[in-house]
Amino acid sequence: MNASPLQPAVEGFLRYLKVERQLSPLTQISYERQLSACIILLDEMKLAAWEKLDAAQVRALAARSRRGGLKPASLALRLSALRSFLDWQISQGKLKANPAKGVATPRASRHLPKNIDVDEVNRLLDIDLNDPLAVRDRAMLEVMYGAGLRLSELVGIDISHLDLASGEVWVSGKGSKERRLPIGRMAVEWTERWLALRELFAPSDNALFLSKQGKRISTRNVQKRFAEWGVKQGLSSHIHPHKLRHSFATHMLESSGDLRAVQELLGHANLTTTQIYTHLDFQHLASVYDAAHPRAKRGKT
Structure with missing residues (x-):
């Protein structure tokens, strides 16, 4: 041919x-x-x-x-x-116009990523065992949820990317774009616990999270461990890394309402990408409207 x-x-x-x-x-x-x-x-x-x-x-x-x-x-x-x-x-000077620009893109039904509520997150993270692998897994869960990371960003963290004194981590996201993120008190605490045990695995590189063989943990291994902890902790839905990222975004939006800030934390290039995480229920939106809009506020009787 x-x-x-x-x-x-x-x-x-x-x-x-x-x-x-x-x-x-x-x-x-x-x-x-x-x-x-x-x-x-x-x-x-x-x-x-x-x-x-x-x-x-x-x-x-x-x-x-x-x-x-x-x-x-x-x-x-x-x-x-x-x-x-x-x-x-x-x-490149090969074409003068883009003939695909005027062709409408078909509308796809929007499937919102599912999240788990705060109580379920707390139950998932209630891991307090002496097993070093359990400590590692809790640290991974805390960092993933604490910073809303992508799975690739989590496994890509090196020890040198951490500043536990200030509670920050540097990650490399899509397009090799780096960003500095807060990870929260509990993520710092459990990362410190894991670092105290990390040498037991005879590390072969600078990766923060290691497999049993002392190498950087794989994305597949993280997915498997998260799913297992979801079952062990009695959660009704399947736990996977993106569900924790989505839960982080949802809970941040519900608490702050600051879409731009959540966009920066998630590392989205476009605000429209972040907007898929905004599935706040109508009651919440109505309460914000009633409290904020000048024509919605009710006078005192």
Whole structure:
């Protein structure tokens, strides 16, 4: 089979994502997968060059993708990847306009991440055993919930990233963006307990959280341990790292109402990403409205 004439430009874009943007390997794979699917469909449509792509062909690509069984969320991802690639083509002087910009993205049903309430969090974190691995797990749970970290950020923490005197941690998030975060009194306390036991595992590197073999703990191991503690502590829902991150965001928003601050803590580039965490119930919103809006305040009788 002859190589597609559309492929070289995509390969240049993927190199740009890896070298200049330094996106995560998973994100790079996602772009490659979506753009490869686009090339297959556009080859079927006899598109000979990216310069000849127009909005009608992009809509036809979307229609073929839907007929092929692609769900709205996946189709939105495909069109987003195509738009990003075409924007890059414009920046390289290869295109004058982005024909995918005017093609509507299908609406996907929004599934809010589930959180656990404060009482359940307290029950989950009520681990006070002498087993060094249990102390490690409690420290991981406290830091994850205390700072609202991503799983990759948690396992990526080195000892040098900690300042326990000030209760802070440095993490590297998406796009290798670093941020400094408070972790809270309980997270500091249990991290100190874990550090007192850490040498028992003969550490082979500077990672804060270690496996039994003394190496940096893997994301899969963290997921497995969190799920096991959810069962041991009698929680009704499955416990996984992102649920703790979402619970952190939800509880912070419910207490503070400061969406911008939570955006910074979570490391979101866009405020719209943070807004998926705002599922405050109507009673809470109504009480805030009644207390704050000049036309809602009731006069004293």
